[in-house]
Amino acid sequence: MANNMLPVAMSNRHLHLSEEDINVLFGKGYQLTTFKDLSQPGQYATNEKVDVVGPKGTLKGVRVLGPARKQTQIEISLTDSFVLGIKPPVRDSGDLAGSPGVKIVGPNGEVELSEGVIIASRHIHMHTDDAAKFNVIDKEKVSIRTSGDRAVVFENVLVRVHPTYALEMHVDMDEGNGAGIKNGDMVELVKA
Missing domain, CATH: 2.40.40.20 (Barwin-like endoglucanases)
Incomplete structure (x- = not known):
């Protein structure tokens, strides 16, 4: 044995942002800052947090993980989905097609996602x-x-x-x- x-x-709610969305949410040319390194090499929790807004409610202060990714992805729990009022699928990371979208509110702007919210497998x-x-x-x-x-x-x-x-x-x-x-x-x- x-x-x-x-x-x-245990993975708490978090999001991975594209470079484009980082620029909108935090300002053009903004660089994410490291809060702490994660167990996976090259991955880190940032000091940056945003609010995730759904049709029914808001998750405040959701931590951004770095580095930037090709496409913005938000990973939440089933309990979080009830707060937001959405029905995300259980999916592998990166499999975002047909998943629900939400609004992300940062200190410098907002991003309206058409898809990108999953419950991670x-x-x-x-x-x-x-x-x-x-x-x-x-x-x-x-x-x-x-x-x-x-x-x-x-x-x-x-x-x-x-x-x-x-x-x-x-x-x-x-x-x-x-x-x-x-x-x-x-x-x-x-x-x-």
């Missing part, structure tokens, strides 16, 4: 060496078993393999809180 263990992290980042150790391949689906008083088995967990990734499973706040887990807890990968 110990050979199949990996750390888990639970997934595992793995370095290529980790994939070999766990005997899995990129885009494979596995199960993850947690422990403790509220132990659950997460099904359909996407494995994402890349030579720059650091080993870590990501779940959103709803899933993590429901399973009684916290950042850094160890979970067990179970192959189907």
Whole structure:
């Protein structure tokens, strides 16, 4: 069992912005500033926050993650979707076609998205060496078993393999809180 263990992290609501949207929200030529580095190499939480406005309500102070991406993407939980009044799909990062849009309000301007809001699929980042150790391949689906008083088995967990990734499973706040887990807890990968 110990050979199949990996750390888990809970992902709070956040967004990734395109360079174009950064310029509108924060001002032309604005550079995002680092609040703290994240577990994935090259990824970081920024000091910048924005408000996300839906038809029914607003999520205030949503943190921007860097660096800039090709397309703006907002990742929220199911609970957040009720606040906003939208129905985002559960999707892999970057799969935004047909997802709902919202308004993003920054200190210097607003952006109206026609699409871009998802509930991120639970997934595992793995370095290529980790994939070999766990005997899995990129885009494979596995199960993850947690422990403790509220132990659950997460099904359909996407494995994402890349030579720059650091080993870590990501779940959103709803899933993590429901399973009684916290950042850094160890979970067990179970192959189907």
